[in-house]
Amino acid sequence: MDAVLSIRDLAVEFQTDTGLTHALVDVGFDVPRGQVTAIVGESGSGKSVTANCIMRLIQPPGRIVGGTIEFAPERVPPFEIVGLANKDPRLLELHGGLISMVFQEPMTALSPVYTVGNQVAEAILCHRKVSRREAWRESAEMLERVGLDDIERRMRQYPFEFSGGMRQRVVIAMALVCHPEVLICDEPTTALDVTIQAEILTLIKNLQAELGNSVIFITHDLGVVAQIADQVVVMYQGRVLEIGTVRQVLKDPAHPYTRGLLAAIPGLAPKGEPLATIASVVGGQDIETPHPLRRLADGRQVSLPASAESGP
Amino acid sequence: MNGSNGNGALLQVEGLSKFFDGLPAVRDVSFELRRSETLGIVGESGSGKTTLARCILRAIDPDAGIVRFQSADGWVELQELSAKELIPLRREMQMIFQDPFASLNPRMTVREILEEPLIIHRAGNREERLAAVLDMLDHVQLEHDSLTRYPHAFSGGQRQRIGIARALILRPNLVVCDESVSALDVSVQAQIINLLEDLQRELGLTYLFVAHDLSVVQHICDRVLVMHRGRVVESGPVDELFAHPREDYTRLLLSAIPSPDPDVPLQPLDRRTLGL
Numbered sequence: 168m169d170a171v172l173s174i175r176d177l178a179v180e181f182q183t184d185t186g187l188t189h190a191l192v193d194v195g196f197d198v199p200r201g202q203v204t205a206i207v208g209e210s211g212s213g214k215s216v217t218a219n220c221i222m223r224l225i226q227p228p229g230r231i232v233g234g235t236i237e238f239a240p241e242r243v244p245p246f247e248i249v250g251l252a253n254k255d256p257r258l259l260e261l262h263g264g265l266i267s268m269v270f271q272e273p274m275t276a277l278s279p280v281y282t283v284g285n286q287v288a289e290a291i292l293c294h295r296k297v298s299r300r301e302a303w304r305e306s307a308e309m310l311e312r313v314g315l316d317d318i319e320r321r322m323r324q325y326p327f328e329f330s331g332g333m334r335q336r337v338v339i340a341m342a343l344v345c346h347p348e349v350l351i352c353d354e355p356t357t358a359l360d361v362t363i364q365a366e367i368l369t370l371i372k373n374l375q376a377e378l379g380n381s382v383i384f385i386t387h388d389l390g391v392v393a394q395i396a397d398q399v400v401v402m403y404q405g406r407v408l409e410i411g412t413v414r415q416v417l418k419d420p421a422h423p424y425t426r427g428l429l430a431a432i433p434g435l436a437p438k439g440e441p442l443a444t445i446a447s448v449v450g451g452q453d454i455e456t457p458h459p460l461r462r463l464a465d466g467r468q469v470s471l472p473a474s475a476e477s478g479p
Numbered sequence: 480m481n482g483s484n485g486n487g488a489l490l491q492v493e494g495l496s497k498f499f500d501g502l503p504a505v506r507d508v509s510f511e512l513r514r515s516e517t518l519g520i521v522g523e524s525g526s527g528k529t530t531l532a533r534c535i536l537r538a539i540d541p542d543a544g545i546v547r548f549q550s551a552d553g554w555v556e557l558q559e560l561s562a563k564e565l566i567p568l569r570r571e572m573q574m575i576f577q578d579p580f581a582s583l584n585p586r587m588t589v590r591e592i593l594e595e596p597l598i599i600h601r602a603g604n605r606e607e608r609l610a611a612v613l614d615m616l617d618h619v620q621l622e623h624d625s626l627t628r629y630p631h632a633f634s635g636g637q638r639q640r641i642g643i644a645r646a647l648i649l650r651p652n653l654v655v656c657d658e659s660v661s662a663l664d665v666s667v668q669a670q671i672i673n674l675l676e677d678l679q680r681e682l683g684l685t686y687l688f689v690a691h692d693l694s695v696v697q698h699i700c701d702r703v704l705v706m707h708r709g710r711v712v713e714s715g716p717v718d719e720l721f722a723h724p725r726e727d728y729t730r731l732l733l734s735a736i737p738s739p740d741p742d743v744p745l746q747p748l749d750r751r752t753l754g755l
Contacts, residue, residue, distance in 0.1 A: 360691060362731060365734075368745060388665075389739045390739045391737050394737040396741075418740070431665045431668070432665060433668075433672065433698035438698060441673040441676065441677075442669035442672055442698065444669045444670050444673070
């Protein structure tokens with residue numbers, strides 16, 4: 168498999184008042200080039216921390232204590248991200264140039280005091296030596312691509328003049344305007360209405376198909392995963408429990424925790440009966456003890472002891 | 480509809496409207512809520528569902544319409560009452576909020592949080608209040624040693640249990656759940672939904688369940704109102720309405736739900752072609 172990112176043995180700790188928290192423990196997976204990889208898990212599972220490691224955005228009291236992230240872009244020679252010095256020029260190129268990020272809250276990702284056109288053009292001017300006019304022109308093109316109408320007028324407006332869905336389109340335009348090889352979307356639709364979510368998911372999917380970039384999509388919503396992902400990584404308490412294709416993981420989950428996550432979705436349970444919870448599905452099975460990922464015959468990887476064979 | 484003999488009705492709303500700066504937020508909404516049922520209110524943000532719920536509880540004052548509520552002393556029209564006259568009725572109608580982090584005072588212990596409604600309504604002496612608090616902790620499945628702890632010591636799901644206990648400690652009939660499970664992880668959400676359903680059976684509660692997540696609504700609600708731009712565009716039994724939506728707006732909402740089955744592709748309807 169041609170991986171654009173190879174994450175190995177990644178470990179992150181946070182120094183807190185109550186002691187050391189292991190936010191990531193031996194996290195490892197590949198991000199296949201030109202595909203959508205979804206990272207799913209509940210709050211505290213480490214999915215956002217993993218994304219922040221790729222962007223080297225881990226700030227004290229957190230720190231990366233081990234592991235490697237090999238990055239193999241097509242435009243520049245491959246390099247390793249964890250070991251980059253803070254002043255390494257490749258780090259600047261990484262941020263927004265080679266890898267860019269779309270966050271959950273579009274209002275906090277945009278500055279309220281600059282026009283939308285200014286902010287998208289700034290992303291270009293940060294990374295490339297082009298004139299302001301050229302940056303403005305390319306910004307207009309990208310904003311049109313993400314579905315804005317009346318572009319010239321809209322570019323001179325401020326974020327507060329946009330609806331939530333339109334703001335998220337602007338953020339996506341900003342993220343894509345430098346043609347990153349990897350786009351990381353961290354719960355980009357969680358704050359949106361279901362109708363707007365559907366529009367944004369369709370947009371991200373279509374743009375990915377057009378531009379051929381790789382996408383890491385972080386979400387807790389398995390419905391969203393089913394619709395957008397090629398590959399799925401299931402995380403729990405800072406560990407990877409299961410990696411497989413979207414059909415493998417959602418239609419035939421190998422790990423009891425993944426089965427619990429699926430069973431807890433309200434729409435799937437018969438009416439009048441209590442919803443399954445993770446605890447009720449997992450039952451007496453131990454999901455707390457870490458096990459190294461094992462590759463099964465069908466290619467997927469699962470963190471279960473060799474004795475416990477997969478399948479419900 | 481005569482207010483004095485609503486058949487099993489707990490709440491009757493007629494022609495309710497609310498304007499903000501002249502802009503309509505809720506327009507001419509009428510419905511009836513029966514005892515022990517769960518009525519869902521769904522719609523996008525800005526559709527007026529929270530404003531409707533707040534008008535019913537008189538958290539804000541409606542501009543027009545009638546809200547009849549069957550209190551312990553018979554039917555009352557809530558919109559007519561003064562703030563002072565509303566106080567005794569507050570025991571009978573309570574709200575569970577969305578954000579378990581924002582809705583609990585961080586400087587109060589669980590005991591103080593749960594005891595406060597009883598003190599405000601002068602219910603019982605010190606021992607009786609403590610007994611009621613402990614009883615309510617049992618109902619929401621929290622340990623008794625939670626009493627002396629502060630909200631920060633609890634997880635999101637546990638905090639939501641505290642919020643539920645605070646709403647129920649006065650033994651209300653009507654409970655408005657405003658996006659009460661929306662901020663929770665799916666597994667915690669499942670636990671809280673199960674708890675709300677258990678409590679409804681144990682305590683005979685009537686829920687007005689405001690939510691944007693249609694799969695949650697489908698699971699927990701008996702009937703549902705669909706709101707769009709302040710109006711109720713469609714209402715009916717939840718299974719029937721979800722299986723056979725009559726209105727374009729309802730079809731738009733339902734078509735936007737991503738299925739957890741990768742072989743059921745997302746094919747959202749287009750708002751513009753529907754003319755919405």
